Amino acid sequence: MTHILALIDGSIYASSVCDHAAWAASKTGASVELLHVLGRRDTASQPVNLSGNLTLGARSELLEKLAQHDAERAKLAKERGRIILDAAKAEMEAAGVNPVTTRLRHGDIVEAIHDVEAEADLIILGKRGEAADFAKGHLGSNLERIVRAATKPVLAASRAFQPVERALIAYDGGASGDRAVAHLAKGRLLAGTPIDIVSVGEETPERRAKLDNAAALLSAGGHEVTAEILPGKPEEAISQRITARGIGLLVMGAYGHSRIRNLVIGSTTTEMLRSCPVPVMLFR
Numbered sequence: 001m002t003h004i005l006a007l008i009d010g011s012i013y014a015s016s017v018c019d020h021a022a023w024a025a026s027k028t029g030a031s032v033e034l035l036h037v038l039g040r041r042d043t044a045s046q047p048v049n050l051s052g053n054l055t056l057g058a059r060s061e062l063l064e065k066l067a068q069h070d071a072e073r074a075k076l077a078k079e080r081g082r083i084i085l086d087a088a089k090a091e092m093e094a095a096g097v098n099p100v101t102t103r104l105r106h107g108d109i110v111e112a113i114h115d116v117e118a119e120a121d122l123i124i125l126g127k128r129g130e131a132a133d134f135a136k137g138h139l140g141s142n143l144e145r146i147v148r149a150a151t152k153p154v155l156a157a158s159r160a161f162q163p164v165e166r167a168l169i170a171y172d173g174g175a176s177g178d179r180a181v182a183h184l185a186k187g188r189l190l191a192g193t194p195i196d197i198v199s200v201g202e203e204t205p206e207r208r209a210k211l212d213n214a215a216a217l218l219s220a221g222g223h224e225v226t227a228e229i230l231p232g233k234p235e236e237a238i239s240q241r242i243t244a245r246g247i248g249l250l251v252m253g254a255y256g257h258s259r260i261r262n263l264v265i266g267s268t269t270t271e272m273l274r275s276c277p278v279p280v281m282l283f284r
Helices: 014-027 060-094 109-119 144-148 174-185 205-218 234-245 257-263 269-277
Strands: 005-006 031-038 100-106 122-127 153-155 167-170 193-198 225-230 249-253 280-283
Touching: 005 014, 005 109, 014 031, 014 122, 014 153, 014 257, 031 109, 100 167, 100 249, 109 144, 109 167, 109 205, 144 234, 144 269, 167 174, 167 234, 174 205, 174 249, 174 280, 193 205, 193 234, 205 225, 205 257, 225 234, 234 269, 269 280
Parallel strands: 005 031, 005 122, 031 100, 122 153, 167 193, 167 249, 193 225, 249 280
Antiparallel strands: 153 280
């Protein structure tokens, strides 16, 4: 891993994102780029046409004031974004990360990430955004969009960073799970960190063979590995395992089904992101 892209905003998760990025950089020797994206509503460069809302008693000076307000709001949003980036950079440099660069972009956050992710090996962002304290039971509105669109692994940071003493791979035998295993087996991010790899469901010869093969690949990469098939529902079994084993990082494939199927039957990925108290590293 040589380059980390960390998404920074003004939320309470920003400091945790910096801490997770500093941890990943210290393990891999990667450089870090901090990205703050100004949404279109924050950066309107053209005056908003409100004439349709002011048909009675509208006055030109009022529309002019609204336009000035819009321009001033965009200017302040840009200044605020720069301050957020500068503060995050200072925090990371104090943690010993070098080099750290910053980038301020305008527009849709998924499009902004798409434009720069080719240079990155890992994307880090908070599980929730600036509305975290108003919607504590919900994920950030952009998180699923980013994970579905990203071509690189995504680390969703928890509210506060804790050292990762043991990691858990939730393995379903699918392509994204295999990519997670291969990435960790040959990478330096979890070097020296014991790994539990588990499948959830009925034990079958096929499931056991896939799990054992994945465990063998991790062992060949130098990891201390424990492999088990757990009974029960995935969300419950994995959550219990995280608590019982002191897991500090959950790794899993993400969103294996269509949006429509997720809407009908729910999504294990979404539920794990929402309920899991530790950071979650996702592979597509």
